[in-house]
Amino acid sequence: MTALMSKKIVGIAPMNRNKMIMSFIAEKTQALILPLVGICCFMLLWSFTASSIDTSLGKFPGPSAVATQVVNLIDEHNAERNKEDAFYIRQDQRNEMRQAKDPSYQAKVRAYTGKETFLDQIVTSVVTVLSGFLLAAVIAIPLGIAIGLSKNLNTAINPIIQIFKPVSPLAWLPLVTMVVSAVYVSPEPMFAKSFITSLITVTLCSIWPMVINTSFGVVSMNQDWVNVSQVLSLPKLVHIQKIVLPASIPAIFTGMRMSLGIAWMVLIAAEMLAQNPGLGKFVWDEFQNGSSQSLSRIMTAVFVIGLIGYLLDLAMLQLQRALSWDKSSAQR
Amino acid sequence: MFQATLKNEYKKLCLTVLTGLCLSGSLLTASLQATELGYPEKEELKFGFIKLTDMAPIAIAYEKGFFEDEGLYVTIESQANWKVLLDGVIDGRLDGAHMLAGQPIAATIGYGTKAEIITPFSMDLNGNAITVSNEIWKQMKVNIPKQADGRPVHPIKADALKPVVEKYLDEGKPFNMGMVFPVSTHNYELRYWLAAGDIHPGFYAPHKGDTSGKINAQVLLSVTPPPQMPATMEAGTIYGYCVGEPWNQQAVFKGIGVPVVTDYEIWKNNPEKVFGITKAFAEKYPNTTIRLTRALIRAAKWLDENNNANRPEAVKILSQSNYVGADYDVIANSMTGTFEYEKGDVRSVPDFNVFFRYNATYPYYSDAIWYLTQMRRWGQISDDMPDSWYKDIAAKVYRPDIYMAAAQSLVDDKILSKNDFSDLVGEDGFRAPQKHFIDNIVYDGTQPNAYINKFKIGLKTGDKL
Numbered sequence: 001m002t003a004l005m006s007k008k009i010v011g012i013a014p015m016n017r018n019k020m021i022m023s024f025i026a027e028k029t030q031a032l033i034l035p036l037v038g039i040c041c042f043m044l045l046w047s048f049t050a051s052s053i054d055t056s057l058g059k060f061p062g063p064s065a066v067a068t069q070v071v072n073l074i075d076e077h078n079a080e081r082n083k084e085d086a087f088y089i090r091q092d093q094r095n096e097m098r099q100a101k102d103p104s105y106q107a108k109v110r111a112y113t114g115k116e117t118f119l120d121q122i123v124t125s126v127v128t129v130l131s132g133f134l135l136a137a138v139i140a141i142p143l144g145i146a147i148g149l150s151k152n153l154n155t156a157i158n159p160i161i162q163i164f165k166p167v168s169p170l171a172w173l174p175l176v177t178m179v180v181s182a183v184y185v186s187p188e189p190m191f192a193k194s195f196i197t198s199l200i201t202v203t204l205c206s207i208w209p210m211v212i213n214t215s216f217g218v219v220s221m222n223q224d225w226v227n228v229s230q231v232l233s234l235p236k237l238v239h240i241q242k243i244v245l246p247a248s249i250p251a252i253f254t255g256m257r258m259s260l261g262i263a264w265m266v267l268i269a270a271e272m273l274a275q276n277p278g279l280g281k282f283v284w285d286e287f288q289n290g291s292s293q294s295l296s297r298i299m300t301a302v303f304v305i306g307l308i309g310y311l312l313d314l315a316m317l318q319l320q321r322a323l324s325w326d327k328s329s330a331q332r
Numbered sequence: 333m334f335q336a337t338l339k340n341e342y343k344k345l346c347l348t349v350l351t352g353l354c355l356s357g358s359l360l361t362a363s364l365q366a367t368e369l370g371y372p373e374k375e376e377l378k379f380g381f382i383k384l385t386d387m388a389p390i391a392i393a394y395e396k397g398f399f400e401d402e403g404l405y406v407t408i409e410s411q412a413n414w415k416v417l418l419d420g421v422i423d424g425r426l427d428g429a430h431m432l433a434g435q436p437i438a439a440t441i442g443y444g445t446k447a448e449i450i451t452p453f454s455m456d457l458n459g460n461a462i463t464v465s466n467e468i469w470k471q472m473k474v475n476i477p478k479q480a481d482g483r484p485v486h487p488i489k490a491d492a493l494k495p496v497v498e499k500y501l502d503e504g505k506p507f508n509m510g511m512v513f514p515v516s517t518h519n520y521e522l523r524y525w526l527a528a529g530d531i532h533p534g535f536y537a538p539h540k541g542d543t544s545g546k547i548n549a550q551v552l553l554s555v556t557p558p559p560q561m562p563a564t565m566e567a568g569t570i571y572g573y574c575v576g577e578p579w580n581q582q583a584v585f586k587g588i589g590v591p592v593v594t595d596y597e598i599w600k601n602n603p604e605k606v607f608g609i610t611k612a613f614a615e616k617y618p619n620t621t622i623r624l625t626r627a628l629i630r631a632a633k634w635l636d637e638n639n640n641a642n643r644p645e646a647v648k649i650l651s652q653s654n655y656v657g658a659d660y661d662v663i664a665n666s667m668t669g670t671f672e673y674e675k676g677d678v679r680s681v682p683d684f685n686v687f688f689r690y691n692a693t694y695p696y697y698s699d700a701i702w703y704l705t706q707m708r709r710w711g712q713i714s715d716d717m718p719d720s721w722y723k724d725i726a727a728k729v730y731r732p733d734i735y736m737a738a739a740q741s742l743v744d745d746k747i748l749s750k751n752d753f754s755d756l757v758g759e760d761g762f763r764a765p766q767k768h769f770i771d772n773i774v775y776d777g778t779q780p781n782a783y784i785n786k787f788k789i790g791l792k793t794g795d796k797l
Contacts, residue, residue: 094403193425
């Protein structure tokens with residue numbers, strides 16, 4: 001940063017230089033202080049409002065209740081890990097004893113059967129959303145490019161996209177569940193059915209923004225570049241690789257960021273509805289438990305969901321910055 | 333005297349040592365008995381449950397290591413509602429589940445999803461109650477006779493509710509109540525209680541495609557998943573409900589309603605949940621089936637042992653968020669032998685939750701037949717059926733043979749004693765005629781048709797809607 005600064009201010013009169021440094025510092029402190037002020041105000045408002053809302057499960061959780069739950073949830077996670085270790089030790093002993101009796105027995109190590117902790121649920125949700133999203137990207141980007149390149153294809157597929165785009169993927173969920181349980185049958189499945197269901201639901205919702213944005217990026221390509229490609233009479237694949245793809249990268253990324261945001265929101269709802277493992281199930285289970293801690297645990301989950309959504313978006317932004325030539329599209 | 337105590341102590345010691353040996357080395361015991369009971373064919377199992385205290389045998393069998401002693405690695409997963417749970421067992425997502433007694437029966441006769449589900453293990457007796465909202469309670473209370481100390485006389489009959497229902501109907505307002513599933517114990521108990529108080533809960537007519545159960549109804553019953561009952565009543569969608577614990581005590585704690593009657597008072601020691609598996613599962617994995625039954629029997633025994641001495645520990649386990657998850661105090665209220673009706677009116681109901689006493693775990697044919705009689709009474713079974721049909725269906729679904737095989741092998745392995753099952757020697761599967769119903773009608777499982785004809789409200793022989 002300082003290197004950048006000094007580079008920028010080389011050759012500027014000293015007085016102006018001081019002024020610039022001052023304004024730079026002011027800008028940075030603003031960037032630090034203002035969010036802090038915002039968060040503080042929010043905390044105050046939150047704890048004040050929370051203490052005045054009475055539900056049948058007690059007071060609405062304030063910041064301190066959430067902080068307590070964060071500690072609780074981490075403790076529970078550690079306790080569960082200890083139980084898991086004990087489980088494996090018991091299992092080993094049992095296997096050894098059985099092998100001693102019956103040498104032909106092929107001992108098999110079975111996965112821990114205990115509950116998923118909050119941290120496990122977070123990992124499950126993140127893995128699901130990313131896999132669903134990647135699958136969607138693999139389908140949507142080539143499709144978007146094809147649609148962008150061929151006007152006929154666009155005319156043919158557009159109505160279908162327009163009809164499916166506004167459908168909430170949650171409406172698909174029952175169909176997906178039934179189809180997955182009917183089609184995905186194997187004695188030793190590599191993935192759980194619930195994972196496949198969540199994944200397909202996520203894919204279904206994140207495909208459309210990506211298809212639409214990609215095709216838009218391809219259509220609005222700079223005509224000069226297309227002309228260059230024509231003059232050089234590049235083969236179709238090289239044309240896509242050297243001209244179309246680089247040209248539409250900014251639009252593709254815009255679509256991907258939108259998709260990922262939607263995918264994360266949908267996944268939580270889908271997990272809630274289908275009781276598939278993940279943060280959504282955590283929230284629903286706590287709601288059903290109706291214990292005095294439920295609300296503060298749900299509130300904790302709300303923050304974690306928000307935080308992860310934010311981090312996912314940030315990660316996409318970094319990726320976009322690294323890959324896209326059009327830096328201006330990756331500013332916000 | 334002293335000698336007797338000593339002998340007792342010695343006996344206890346022996347038992348403890350034996351149980352200890354069996355616990356630590358069940359494989360050893362199992363291999364000694366290898367000719368009788370082999371290793372489980374399927375070791376990794378997934379069981380479903382609904383957040384209710386009567387899922388306790390499954391949680392205890394897991395937490396106390398009874399499943400692991402049998403070489404079973406069980407994952408326990410809560411389900412959204414009874415329909416999802418049943419579908420899970422039918423399509424194989426779940427290997428077995430905590431089920432409403434009516435579910436395997438209804439599935440077998442094809443009411444709802446048709447599937448062959450059997451039960452080798454009955455999970456508990458009693459454990460439900462009917463709760464009404466504060467508003468309804470206020471109007472009902474004036475109709476209830478008082479004891480000397482000013483508290484209402486129990487059991488409270490639906491006679492006290494009748495004027496309230498009539499008032500609502502006169503004003504043109506529907507009187508809605510909730511139960512958990514069309515073939516749930518709760519549906520039949522709520523109907524039984526209402527009908528005993530001369531309130532018509534409505535008929536089903538599946539042959540005409542009417543499965544809402546509201547024909548001629550004075551009280552409209554609808555389905556709500558158990559954990560959502562208190563919230564639904566609080567929202568005013570229903571005025572009362574029949575559900576298992578802890579959702580009645582939850583209403584008291586939240587101050588949104590008053591439990592008026594327990595199912596113990598409607599029908600003393602009525603059978604409640606069962607453990608359901610598919611017939612295909614039992615045939616494909618016979619050792620696994622017996623072994624899981626063994627684990628569940630041991631869990632049930634543990635729950636009732638020494639006069640409910642283990643209940644506080646059980647409550648602690650159940651209050652974990654992955655099991656029932658309600659607060660310790662809420663669950664403890666009913667699980668430890670007391671029941672709080674109106675706020676502060678705590679009465680002793682030692683048999684509110686029975687898991688092992690009174691042969692609670694044995695799958696009686698007569699219990700299955702009672703559910704069938706109620707299905708016929710309210711029209712879920714459209715046509716008259718001969719007594720023999722009731723017996724045949726019961727024998728298809730309830731499998732005391734598996735239960736007895738499990739019990740016998742537990743005795744052989746000296747894990748449980750012969751005395752634990754002493755009442756079951758030569759059992760024919762029919763309980764002696766049962767008298768303790770709120771309307772004093774006697775139930776004899778060998779004569780279902782005669783029983784159906786005794787009710788004032790309900791379909792009788794020859795009736796068809």
